[in-house]
Amino acid sequence: MISYEITETEFDKISKFVYDQVGIHLALHKINLVRGRLSKRLRHFGFNSFTEYYEYLLDDDTGEELLMLTNEISTNVTSFFREPSQWEYLEKELKRVELNDKTKKIRVWSAACSSGQEPYTIAMFLLNNLKSPSSWDIKILATDISEEILLKAASGIYSSEEVKGLPKNMIAKYFDRVKIPHKEGIDFEYKIKSIVKDMITFRKFNLVHSSYTFIKQHTFNWVFCRNVMIYFDATTKNKVVLNLVDKVKKDGHFFIGHSESLVTMNKSDIKMQAPSIYKKI
Template structure:
């Protein structure tokens, strides 16, 4: 029998969900998130016709850590808020500082005309598409550049939306008109829906990556010029953040850039990075000094 009156999540059940979210994704569910966990998972109880969170936990346990229900659980506990041109000063820094510098270096034969970017925790795609537009537009008229973005998230639902690359006129409001004109096409037969152009989509590979897994599916020889990991680590505790930023540091080229979210900081977490702007950091030139 299912009921429409929400079933109350007991403290011991909440503790179990907390432990599962932490073990699987490094997500630190504070006490304040109890109500949110209850309402999000109550939908699942109704879906299965279960009458307690205890029964639901048994279902999750029976399928194991790689089971479908575990995937559903993590997808429903993640917070996926994002926007096009969120924290716009990051994209201004890329178009006005990083790219002109790269263009100049390439012109003097000091670097290859190649850029590698990773968006770790990309949610529904607005962030990597904003960056792809910014980079493509800044490099217009600069000859051939090989630009590739990796965009990843733990949540398979948001990745499916990101790959579809289709957004409403309202979601696209922050995108400047000239960029909309160049990089978005109206979807025939769907009111107010626009899809990112094929060229831009072709620059990005979307992949599921759990930032708290020890083995990331990234080739050992790959180094990124830029890593974005914005508004992701706010859900992680300090030891988890320390480990993650150390790993990012090792994956960046010397002097590569790390962008984090507006309420995040490397203070007391990783002092090897140099601050070059608001929540913009630069990896040291000496990779030897990597903090472990």
């Protein structure tokens, strides 16, 4: 297999392009990671150098290659009911919403939804915890930069491994089990039921570059922006958080990942309730 070399100049050009387009900050110590991950793209096109690849990236008006590149250097890792303390917090918060919200509307944004486990968790959580879910008008917006991952999310099909962490009664209630032939016998896959799926709209959205104006201010009860800001530098993170918080309703909540932090930010609009949980004030 050909091994490609990358010069610092080539790396700087690619990392600047990625930063400008997607907000992902690739520091120089990531040079080997980038070389390793992107070598398969060079091989795919039959390019001989990272310069040829960079030129192709610049010329690609479809943005497809930028997506492929983003998928290679970022991770889509996710799971159902990730960050358990947030769901415990939300059980109490949902009771407050049920008591006080006369609009009978719940709006939620899963802003880097990956393969869908996050928005489906939100939907299942609401169906399971609201006293009378059918009397609420619920809409969940689920967005991600990657079209490929959104296709998987919208299919709502998961392997036995992927649903393993879910309680058995939830799997029975919200998934159809489908038999699939397998080399060593029979395996199953799990297809999310339409009662859950119909609550969600999937849409491509780049947190760094897309325009936020298609959503009105103060729209959402909850915005989840979890485990994506790890890729952003402070400036990008500030911009993204301000844009997202602007869309949260008063007394609504903003959630980040546990390994993320907003300590360096000016947080006049939000107040920390617990690590990774913020309330709009």
